[in-house]
Amino acid sequence: MSTIRQQLASPLQLLALATAGLILLPLGYVTAQALSADPAVWIRLWSTRIPELLFNTVSLAASVAVVTLFLGVSTAWLVSRTEFPGRRMWEGALVLPLAMPTYVLAYVYSYLLGFDGPVEHLWQLLAGPQARIFSPHSYWGATLVMALDTFPFVYLLSRSALLSMNVSFEEVARASGASRLSTLWRVTLPLMRPSIAAGLALVILYVVSDFGAVSLLRYQTLTYAVFQQMTGRSDNTAASILSLLLVALALIFLITERWFRQRSRFYQTTGRYRAPQRQQYGWLGTVAITSYLGLIVAAAFVLPASLLIQWSLSPEAQATLDRRFFGFIWNSGLLAASAATGGVLIGLPLAYLASRRPTLLNVGCLQAAYAGYVLPGPVAALAVLVLFTQLAPVFYGSVLILIVAYVIHFLPAGLQSLEPALQQISPNLEEVSRTLGFGMRATWRRVTLPLIRNGFVVAWVLMFLQTMKELPATLLLRPVGFDTLAIRVWMEASEEYFQLAAPAALLIVLLSLPALALLVSKDWRAA
Amino acid sequence: MFFTCSLPTLRRAILAGLMFAVVVGLLAPCAQAADKLTIYSGRGERLIKPVLDAFTASTGIQIELLSSGTTELVNRLKAEGNHTSADLLITNDAGSLELARTAGLLRPLNMREVERAIPAQFRAPDNAWVGLSGRFWAVVYNTSLVKPDQVKSLLDLADPKWKDKIAIPNSGSEYLQAGVSVIRAIHGDEKTRQFLQGLKANADGQVYQKSSQIVDAVAKGQVALGIVNHYYIYRHLATQPNAPIAALMPDQFEGGMGAIMNVAGVGIIKSTKHLESAKLLVEFLVAHAGQKLFADLDKEYPLHPDVKADPALVERKSFRAALVPLTKLAELREPTLTLIEQVGLR
Numbered sequence: 001m002s003t004i005r006q007q008l009a010s011p012l013q014l015l016a017l018a019t020a021g022l023i024l025l026p027l028g029y030v031t032a033q034a035l036s037a038d039p040a041v042w043i044r045l046w047s048t049r050i051p052e053l054l055f056n057t058v059s060l061a062a063s064v065a066v067v068t069l070f071l072g073v074s075t076a077w078l079v080s081r082t083e084f085p086g087r088r089m090w091e092g093a094l095v096l097p098l099a100m101p102t103y104v105l106a107y108v109y110s111y112l113l114g115f116d117g118p119v120e121h122l123w124q125l126l127a128g129p130q131a132r133i134f135s136p137h138s139y140w141g142a143t144l145v146m147a148l149d150t151f152p153f154v155y156l157l158s159r160s161a162l163l164s165m166n167v168s169f170e171e172v173a174r175a176s177g178a179s180r181l182s183t184l185w186r187v188t189l190p191l192m193r194p195s196i197a198a199g200l201a202l203v204i205l206y207v208v209s210d211f212g213a214v215s216l217l218r219y220q221t222l223t224y225a226v227f228q229q230m231t232g233r234s235d236n237t238a239a240s241i242l243s244l245l246l247v248a249l250a251l252i253f254l255i256t257e258r259w260f261r262q263r264s265r266f267y268q269t270t271g272r273y274r275a276p277q278r279q280q281y282g283w284l285g286t287v288a289i290t291s292y293l294g295l296i297v298a299a300a301f302v303l304p305a306s307l308l309i310q311w312s313l314s315p316e317a318q319a320t321l322d323r324r325f326f327g328f329i330w331n332s333g334l335l336a337a338s339a340a341t342g343g344v345l346i347g348l349p350l351a352y353l354a355s356r357r358p359t360l361l362n363v364g365c366l367q368a369a370y371a372g373y374v375l376p377g378p379v380a381a382l383a384v385l386v387l388f389t390q391l392a393p394v395f396y397g398s399v400l401i402l403i404v405a406y407v408i409h410f411l412p413a414g415l416q417s418l419e420p421a422l423q424q425i426s427p428n429l430e431e432v433s434r435t436l437g438f439g440m441r442a443t444w445r446r447v448t449l450p451l452i453r454n455g456f457v458v459a460w461v462l463m464f465l466q467t468m469k470e471l472p473a474t475l476l477l478r479p480v481g482f483d484t485l486a487i488r489v490w491m492e493a494s495e496e497y498f499q500l501a502a503p504a505a506l507l508i509v510l511l512s513l514p515a516l517a518l519l520v521s522k523d524w525r526a527a
Numbered sequence: 528m529f530f531t532c533s534l535p536t537l538r539r540a541i542l543a544g545l546m547f548a549v550v551v552g553l554l555a556p557c558a559q560a561a562d563k564l565t566i567y568s569g570r571g572e573r574l575i576k577p578v579l580d581a582f583t584a585s586t587g588i589q590i591e592l593l594s595s596g597t598t599e600l601v602n603r604l605k606a607e608g609n610h611t612s613a614d615l616l617i618t619n620d621a622g623s624l625e626l627a628r629t630a631g632l633l634r635p636l637n638m639r640e641v642e643r644a645i646p647a648q649f650r651a652p653d654n655a656w657v658g659l660s661g662r663f664w665a666v667v668y669n670t671s672l673v674k675p676d677q678v679k680s681l682l683d684l685a686d687p688k689w690k691d692k693i694a695i696p697n698s699g700s701e702y703l704q705a706g707v708s709v710i711r712a713i714h715g716d717e718k719t720r721q722f723l724q725g726l727k728a729n730a731d732g733q734v735y736q737k738s739s740q741i742v743d744a745v746a747k748g749q750v751a752l753g754i755v756n757h758y759y760i761y762r763h764l765a766t767q768p769n770a771p772i773a774a775l776m777p778d779q780f781e782g783g784m785g786a787i788m789n790v791a792g793v794g795i796i797k798s799t800k801h802l803e804s805a806k807l808l809v810e811f812l813v814a815h816a817g818q819k820l821f822a823d824l825d826k827e828y829p830l831h832p833d834v835k836a837d838p839a840l841v842e843r844k845s846f847r848a849a850l851v852p853l854t855k856l857a858e859l860r861e862p863t864l865t866l867i868e869q870v871g872l873r
Binding site for chain 1: 610
């Protein structure tokens with residue numbers, strides 16, 4: 001009893017509770033609104049939109065999963081199990097697509113593969129003037145774009161699994177007479193299974209919550225439908241119902257990912273680490289490997305990036321680089337910096353309490369903060385909007401409401417680097433500081449904070465970047481005069497003014513690159 | 528040596544500077560300048576910004592523009608209530624303006640300039656909103672794929688012979704909703720439902736977010752026909768005169784319903800603190816000069832009787848408009864949305 005009172009009395013504790021409440025409240029409101037909706041609305045949605053939307057969403061997730069599985073595992077295997085000139089370069093280059101927001105890749109591909117576009121012209125040279133290729137504004141188009149953008153998740157997880165795997169298992173298999181192929185199939189891949197599954201769950205979560213690509217490719221998913229309901233209807237009931245479904249769907253994948261990540265611990269093998277032997281191939285093999293990797297990196301990054309550069313240099317695009325454009329940069333930076341700072345300030349007490357005093361309550365608060373993972377952009381926007389209109393309509397249309405949405409949405413990304421940073425410092429250090437006569441506050445300032453600074457910085461950069469790229473919540477909640485770079489890309493690209501969208505898109509990609517380097521060395525999971 | 532000493536202070540100074548900038552940046556938009564208007568606009572930015580820029584150039588009044596979806600902005604105004612920073616609402620649809628008016632968001636106007644310039648059927652009864660420019664649902668067709676006599680009525684577009692040959696706007700667009708409301712008012716729910724079902728089957732995946740994309744698809748021959756507001760066709764032709772497209776005003780035959788008309792318009796927000804400047808803007812928009820901008824830049828039909836439309840357009844007197852009052856679009860909206868949803872348009 002007294003311990004509970006003690007816990008509650010701590011101001012830090014209250015702060016953590018308030019934060020958790022702030023994050024769960026909007027979700028609660030949306031749920032309540034959806035569940036209290038007129039059953040007629042539910043029935044209407046079930047009989048018209050929901051089956052199609054669920055089917056579209058799940059089948060897109062499935063096809064992207066299959067493609068990324070193939071791309072991710074094969075590239076990871078090549079860079080970690082074979083030796084060829086430029087291997088280290090390719091190792092890094094395969095991560096580059098993470099710097100491309102999905103909506104940028106989508107708009108580049110709707111130009112490339114579009115009706116009467118460059119790829120179709122090439123194809124017509126081969127197959128005759130009437131030949132047509134598949135439209136990018138379709139299931140296959142969405143699959144291609146999402147897969148090219150997300151396969152690095154699977155690649156990175158598979159690669160680290162391959163590198164940390166104890167090679168003795170494979171050697172034993174080989175020594176016992178298994179062929180190379182059968183070793184791969186019966187030993188290596190099963191050992192990688194947890195990592196692959198975690199990567200796939202991540203990919204699926206990403207696909208399910210994506211708004212940018214599907215809206216530009218006009219492929220109807222639940223996330224896109226929530227946005228359309230919010231912008232096309234005068235009440236948000238239908239949007240809440242679809243949101244609830246979406247949250248449930250995302251939750252399933254999130255739990256799957258966590259489950260696999262936990263299970264993967266069983267596979268960690270001890271023993272002396274030894275680098276796996278890399279297979280060498282002749283020049284033919286080298287050419288084949290290089291062209292395979294080159295094709296993927298070109299399609300997912302080099303080609304789109306060079307198009308963006310070319311478009312940005314066009315006179316039409318140059319004409320947009322006026323004072324207004326710098327205003328957009330400033331807005332993007334300002335919003336992203338505020339959201340990242342807010343996120344770090346809010347995340348720190350949560351992560352600190354959960355790692356130092358892991359009571360049920362504290363861990364619960366921390367888990368609540370991860371709710372953002374299952375709140376795709378439009379849903380986060382809807383949730384915050386509903387909350388504010390109910391409780392504090394004064395703030396509607398202000399910067400605050402947008403920043404709250406960002407913080408809720410991106411806190412999980414920040415926590416993922418704050419949490420391990422805190423866990424890595426032994427509490428002994430703090431205890432020593434206390435016994436040597438420092439007070440609580442001095443210990444924080446002189447011991448804890450300096451030690452977690454790196455995690456802090458990574459978390460900040462991560463949230464900064466994600467906020468800068470964010471599209472749907474910004475579209476729905478931005479106050480007057482707060483157009484960002486992402487908004488400009490989307491507005492121009494959705495009318496197919498490819499050149500005009502390019503400078504802003506290119507800037508986003510360039511700004512993402514250094515942060516990506518940071519992520520790959522630390523925690524790239526949230527890119 | 529110098530650097531090692533000053534680095535921490537420098538860093539702190541930079542940090543402090545940044546924080547200051549953030550705070551100032553966040554507060555700055557709240558500070559209202561006297562000669563500045565905030566406009567919520569549901570029209571495409573490239574259609575309205577040049578007109579507003581012309582106003583700024585002639586009066587010196589700065590304009591802060593928030594471009595977004597019309598319905599979304601009306602929702603936002605409702606939620607913001609008296610705290611809104613908006614001074615005016617510009618939309619692409621009279622029905623939305625009427626809904627904003629009935630929700631008490633707009634301020635009735637007693638302005639002689641408005642009454643003189645804009646005919647009464649294009650304004651709210653109390654002038655809380657004022658139509659600025661007229662637009663019609665037109666069929667855009669590819670001249671090498673379709674003969675103009677193949678389409679007489681909009682309802683023809685539901686014919687299975689146009690399967691996969693037609694592009695339509697998405698169901699969230701207010702002008703589609705308004706158009707369907709007009710068809711319902713004239714033909715009734717059952718016939719409208721059949722029309723929409725046929726249209727949905729014919730368009731299949733060709734459902735577009737933006738009208739300019741529909742015109743583009745028709746010009747490229749990706750589809751044979753599309754439904755758009757007329758001015759998108761002429762804007763396309765203005766930049767690409769050789770594009771193989773043309774506009775067709777449907778339902779002009781004996782007994783046909785006439786072309787579906789809507790207006791883009793403006794209303795002053797009830798809680799505005801810049802009434803005088805806002806009135807100046809309305810005055811500018813309805814006057815000769817403003818109306819001419821809508822005609823020349825946007826290729827819309829000006830509502831001021833003395834201002835001529837762009838000569839490239841179909842002569843306004845040569846076709847009839849459907850006889851459904853604009854104010855009625857508001858009450859027709861809800862059942863129209865239900866019908867659209869039942870049919871399952873995207």
